[in-house]
Amino acid sequence: MAEHREENGYSAEGTEVGFGENRLVAPLTVPIFRRIWVSSLLSNFAPLIIGVAAAWQMTKLSTNPTMVALVQTAIMSPFMVFSLFAGALADIADRRKVSIFALVFPVIGAIGLAVLSHLHLATPALLLILCFIVGMGLALFSPAWQSSVSEQVSPKMLSAAIALNGISFNIARSIGPAIGGVLVAAVGVVATFGATVVLYLPLFVALLCWRREQEVSRLPPEKLRAAIMAGVRFAYHSPRLMRILARGFTAAFALASLYALMPLIARDILGGGPQLYGLLLAGFGVGSVIGALIVSRMQARFEPEVIIRSCMVIIAVVIVSASVSDRAWFTVVMLGFAGMGWMIVATLLNVLVQTGAPRWVTARALGMFQTTVAGGLALGSWTWGEIASQTNLQTSLICSASAMAVFLLLSLARPLTRDDGQPSTPAEMRPDPEITLAITGRSGPITLEIEYRIEPARAREFYRLMEELGRMKRRNGAQSWMLARDLHDPAIWLERYQHATWDDFRRNRNRETEAERQLQVQIVEMTMDGKIKARRLLDRPAGSVRWNDDVPDYGANEVHSTTIA
Numbered sequence: 001m002a003e004h005r006e007e008n009g010y011s012a013e014g015t016e017v018g019f020g021e022n023r024l025v026a027p028l029t030v031p032i033f034r035r036i037w038v039s040s041l042l043s044n045f046a047p048l049i050i051g052v053a054a055a056w057q058m059t060k061l062s063t064n065p066t067m068v069a070l071v072q073t074a075i076m077s078p079f080m081v082f083s084l085f086a087g088a089l090a091d092i093a094d095r096r097k098v099s100i101f102a103l104v105f106p107v108i109g110a111i112g113l114a115v116l117s118h119l120h121l122a123t124p125a126l127l128l129i130l131c132f133i134v135g136m137g138l139a140l141f142s143p144a145w146q147s148s149v150s151e152q153v154s155p156k157m158l159s160a161a162i163a164l165n166g167i168s169f170n171i172a173r174s175i176g177p178a179i180g181g182v183l184v185a186a187v188g189v190v191a192t193f194g195a196t197v198v199l200y201l202p203l204f205v206a207l208l209c210w211r212r213e214q215e216v217s218r219l220p221p222e223k224l225r226a227a228i229m230a231g232v233r234f235a236y237h238s239p240r241l242m243r244i245l246a247r248g249f250t251a252a253f254a255l256a257s258l259y260a261l262m263p264l265i266a267r268d269i270l271g272g273g274p275q276l277y278g279l280l281l282a283g284f285g286v287g288s289v290i291g292a293l294i295v296s297r298m299q300a301r302f303e304p305e306v307i308i309r310s311c312m313v314i315i316a317v318v319i320v321s322a323s324v325s326d327r328a329w330f331t332v333v334m335l336g337f338a339g340m341g342w343m344i345v346a347t348l349l350n351v352l353v354q355t356g357a358p359r360w361v362t363a364r365a366l367g368m369f370q371t372t373v374a375g376g377l378a379l380g381s382w383t384w385g386e387i388a389s390q391t392n393l394q395t396s397l398i399c400s401a402s403a404m405a406v407f408l409l410l411s412l413a414r415p416l417t418r419d420d421g422q423p424s425t426p427a428e429m430r431p432d433p434e435i436t437l438a439i440t441g442r443s444g445p446i447t448l449e450i451e452y453r454i455e456p457a458r459a460r461e462f463y464r465l466m467e468e469l470g471r472m473k474r475r476n477g478a479q480s481w482m483l484a485r486d487l488h489d490p491a492i493w494l495e496r497y498q499h500a501t502w503d504d505f506r507r508n509r510n511r512e513t514e515a516e517r518q519l520q521v522q523i524v525e526m527t528m529d530g531k532i533k534a535r536r537l538l539d540r541p542a543g544s545v546r547w548n549d550d551v552p553d554y555g556a557n558e559v560h561s562t563t564i565a
Contacts, residue, residue, distance in 0.1 A: 024160050024163060024164065024293070024296065025160075025164075026157050026160055027152075027153045027157045027160050027161040027164055028164070030152060030153050030157070032152050032210055033149070033152040033153050033161060035206045035209070035210075036152070036203070036206045036207070036210065037164060037165070037168055038202075038206075039202035039203040039205070039206040040145070040165070040168055040203055040206075041168045041171060041172060042199050042202050042203070043103075043199055043200050043202070043203040044168055044169045044171075044172035044176070045172045045176040045179065045196070045199050046106065046110065046196035046197075046199040046200055047075065047106060047134060047135075047138055047196075048172055048176035048180060048281070049176055049179060049180035049183065049192060049195070049196050049199075050075075050106075050109070050110055050113065050131070050134055050180075050193065050196050051071065051072070051075055051131075051180075052176075052180030052181055052184065052192075052274070052277065052278055052281065053113075053180055053183070053184050053189045053192040053193055054071050054075075054113065054127055054130075054131050055068060055071045055072070055263045055277070056181075056184055056189070056263065056274045056277065057117065057122065057127060057189050058070075058071050058124060058127060058263075059263060059267065061122065061123065061124050061127065062124050064389060065261070065264055065385050065388040065389050065393070066382070066385040066386055066388075066389045067124050068260075068261075068263055068264060068385065070128055070381070070382065070385065071127070071128065071131055071260075072256070072259050072260040072377065072378075072381040073260070073377075073378045073381040073382050073385075074128040074129075074131035074132045074135060075131050075132070075134060075135040075138075076135060076374045076377040076378045076381065077132065077135065077374065077375075077378040078132060078135035078136040078138070078139040078374070079135065079138070079139040079142070079370045079371060079373070079374025079375075079377075079378075080371050080372075080374045080375035080378055081136075081139070081371075082136055082139040082140055083139050083142070083143060083366075083367040083368065083370040083371040083374065084228060084231060084232070084364065084367045084368055084371050085140075085224075085228060085367070086098070086102070086139055086140045086141075086142070086143045086144065086363075086367050087143040087147075087231060087363040087364035087365070087366055087367020087368065087370075088224055088227035088228040088230075088231055088363070088364050088367070089140075089143075089144070089224065089227075090143045090144035090147055090148075090363035090364075090367075091147070091222075091227060091231075091360065091361065091362070091363040091364055092222050092224065092227050095144040095145075095147060095148040095151070095363070096144075096148070096207055096210055098140070098141075098144040099141055099144045099145050099148070099207050100204065100207050100208065101140070102137050102138075102139075102140035102141035102144065103137060103141055103200055103203065103204060103207075104137065105133055105134065105136050105137025105138075105140065106133075106134045106137040106138060106196075106200065107137075107197055107200055108133060108137075109130045109131070109133035109134035109137065110134065110193050110194070110196045110197050111193075111194075111197060112130045112133070113127070113130045113131075113189075113193040114190050114191075114193035114194045114197075116130070117188075117189050117190045117193060118190045139370070139374070142366075142370055143363045143364075143366045143367040143370065144363065146162075146165065146350075146354075146363075146366050147354075147362045147363035147366055149161045149162065149165065150354075150359070150362065158354065158355070160296070162347065162350060162351055162354060163292050163295060163296060163347060166288075166292045166343060166346070166347050166350075167289055167292040167293070169288075171285075171289055172285070176281075176285070179278070180192060180274075180278055180281075181273075181274040181275045181276075181277055181278020181279070181281075182275060182278065183195065184274045185273065185274050185275055222507070227364070228364075230361070230364070230477055231361055231364030231365070231367070231368065232368075233474070233475065233477065234357075234361050234364070234365070234475050234476070235365070235368050236475075237471050237472075237474045237475035238475055240356055241353065241356065241357065241365060241368075243414050243416060244349050244352050244353055244356075244369065244416070245368060245369060245372045246372075246414075247308065247349060247411065247416065248346075248349050248369055248372045248373045248376065249372040249373065249375060249376040250376065250407035250410070250411075251308075251312060251315075251342075251345055251376070251404075251407065252372075252373045252374075252375075252376030252377045252380065253376035253377070253379060253380040253383075253403065253407075254312075254315070254316070254319075254380065254400050254401070254403040254404035254407060255315055255338075255342055255376075255377070255380070255400075255404070256376065256377045256378075256379075256380025256381045256383075256384060256400070257319060257380065257381075257384040257396060257397050257399075257400035257401075258284070258318075258319060258322065258335070258338060258400075259377060259381060260380070260381035260384055260385055261384060261385065261388060261393060261396065261397065262277065262280055262281065262284075263277050264388070264393055265280065265322055265331070265393070265397075266280055268393055269322075269323075269325070269326065269331075269393065269394075270325075270326065270327075270328050270331060272328060276328060279328070279332055280331065280332060280335055282332075283331075283332035283333065283335040283336045283339070284335045284336065284338060284339035285339060286336050286339065287335065287336030287337055287338065287339030287340035287341075287343070288339035288340065288342065288343035289343075290336070290339075290340050290343075291339065291340035291341065291342070291343030291344040291347070292343050292347060294340075294344075295343070295344045295347045295348065298344065299348065299351075303416075304348050304352065304416045305411070305415040305416045307344060307345075307348060308344075308345050308348060308349075308411075308416065309408055309411065310341075311340075311341035311342070311344050311345045312341070312345070312404055312407070312408045313408065314337050314338070314340075314341040315337075315338050315341045315342060315404060316401045316404040316405055316408075317334075317337075317401075318334045318335060318337050318338035318341075319338070319397050319398075319400055319401040319404070320397070320398060320401045321334045322334060322335065322397060323393070323394040323397035323398055323401075324394070346373070349369065350366075350369065352416070353365050353366060353369045354366065358511060358513055360511050361511075380400070384396045384397070384399070384400050387399055430509065430510060432506055433536065435536065437538060439502055439538060440502070441501060441502050441503035441506075442501050442502070442503065443501060443502045443538060444499065444500050444501035444502055444504070444505075444538070444539070445479075445498045445499065445500055445501070445539045445540075446498065446499045446500075446501065446502055446504070446505045446536060446537070446538060446539070447496065447497075447498050447536075447537040447538075447539055448495075448496065448497055448498070448499075448505075448534065448535070448536055448537070449494060449495070449496050449534070449535040449537065450494070450495040450496075450532055450533070450534045450535075451492060451493070451494055451495075451532060451533040451534075451535075452492070452493040452494075452495070452523070452526075452527050452532055453491050453492055453493075453527050453528040453529060454491055454493055454526060454527060454528065455491065455528060456490050456491060458526060459485075459490070461526070462493065462523070462526055463483070465519065465522065465523050465526075466483050466493070466495065466523065467483075468519065469516075469519055469520065469523060470483065470495075470497075472512075472516045472519070473497060474497075476508045476511040476512065476516075477499065477504060477507070477508035477511065478497040478498070478499065478508065479497060479498045479499065479500070480496075480497055480498050481495075481496075481497040482495075482496050482497070483495050483496075484496070491528065498539075505536075
């Protein structure tokens with residue numbers, strides 16, 4: 001045990017190994033994070049090289065700008081389709097095993113692209129299908145990989161570790177496209193696709209060697225469908241997360257023109273080949289690395305909304321510049337500013353998601369964030385490609401810059417604040433309530449009725465707090481939540497909600513954060529006697545309990561006096 005803890009950055013006494021937790025390089029002092037980070041840096045080259053080779057191959061197979069843009073859509077759309085599923089899977093299963101399984105798909109896609117290209121059997125449709133398979137593997141891999149960072153480093157290192165992962169990807173982005181362009185020009189697409197397979201091997205080895213210590217839950221894991229619905233329900237009842245998701249989608253939708261149409265910018269506007277296309281992507285990637293290096297410093301000095309709006313203005317200016325510039329060096333420099341702006345926006349939103357979501361739903365929140373960003377990129381790629389087909393390339397780019405300006409104005413209605421990234425500290429786990437009726441974990445539904453006695457003069461204040469508490473309980477899984485007031489005695493209020501089974505009740509009861517627990521304490525302190533009356537009821541008892549002669553039938557509606565339900 002001591003050996004495992006030391007590998008993950010902790011000594012046997014529980015003190016952290018390394019130095020300067022708040023420094024960007026601090027997570028690299030943790031052995032397991034360092035090994036996975038280095039190997040993931042290599043693997044990050046693979047999809048970028050595949051994207052370059054596939055996009056250039058598409059220009060040979062089709063002259064339609066929409067088909068070229070659809071390469072980016074094919075790679076990114078799986079994130080929109082599978083990320084929520086992948087996030088739920090990462091929350092209920094071993095994240096190491098999920099990551100290993102997911103990496104198989106991009107390897108299959110790369111091999112398929114190489115074989116079909118070698119046999120001259122590649123068609124636009126097959127190219128897009130195999131790009132979709134590559135993207136599907138990346139979509140399954142990403143939530144498990146990102147959410148496992150919190151298991152590799154201490155909470156104080158989390159922001160730095162997230163930034164380092166962003167740097168890892170953008171180091172690959174800054175060099176990978178140029179390498180891809182050179183490889184395509186030098187050895188052709190077949191060898192280029194084949195080389196990407198080798199880049200995934202170190203990450204396979206690093207994950208296989210990771211001795212992950214998984215916390216053993218006292219409850220059975222959620223079913224996959226229930227886990228997905230729990231994640232959607234959490235997002236729906238979390239205005240903070242919904243704001244972040246909306247901002248990620250709109251920014252990605254407008255930015256997608258650069259991603260999708262960059263091969264055409266290189267070929268039609270600048271008159272270059274695959275090397276120039278790789279150079280443009282490299283300029284974007286170098287800017288992204290710079291953005292990752294400065295994002296923490298900017299975050300400490302400015303409000304998130306100020307930073308994000310400034311970056312969106314920069315990106316809009318770059319898109320317009322790319323549509324009118326005929327000088328390659330100027331376009332490369334401007335794309336560096338776009339990469340820097342996008343990296344800052346994406347990192348800030350990613351950190352807000354990870355720090356603001358409770359641990360039990362972190363991977364699902366990341367999955368939803370990736371779904372919205374990928375959806376924006378995929379839909380935007382198709383939209384701007386279609387506009388370019390119907391009009392011309394310059395018109396499409398100017399329209400996307402205009403969309404960025406419109407979305408920037410819409411953000412004025414619901415700005416982000418520092419509070420959106422406040423950590424959701426989990427509350428201390430409570431023991432299961434004592435019951436006398438013999439039931440199983442699958443017994444249910446379980447109905448809770450909680451009675452409060454409130455001075456009528458404090459009714460408005462109590463109602464406001466209960467509305468917030470109800471939103472939190474619905475977010476954690478409570479169903480059919482309602483609040484009623486006694487017509488005969490206005491001091492009596494009744495809260496009522498359900499859970500599908502006894503296991504769901506136990507599971508959701510311990511999803512509370514410290515802020516939610518403090519709100520409950522505040523409400524209890526408002527009551528006239530400092531107590532509440534909680535009734536835990538089993539609906540349809542004859543069909544749910546162990547209905548045997550030797551099981552006594554009592555206690556189903558026993559009243560419990562407690563401070564918190």
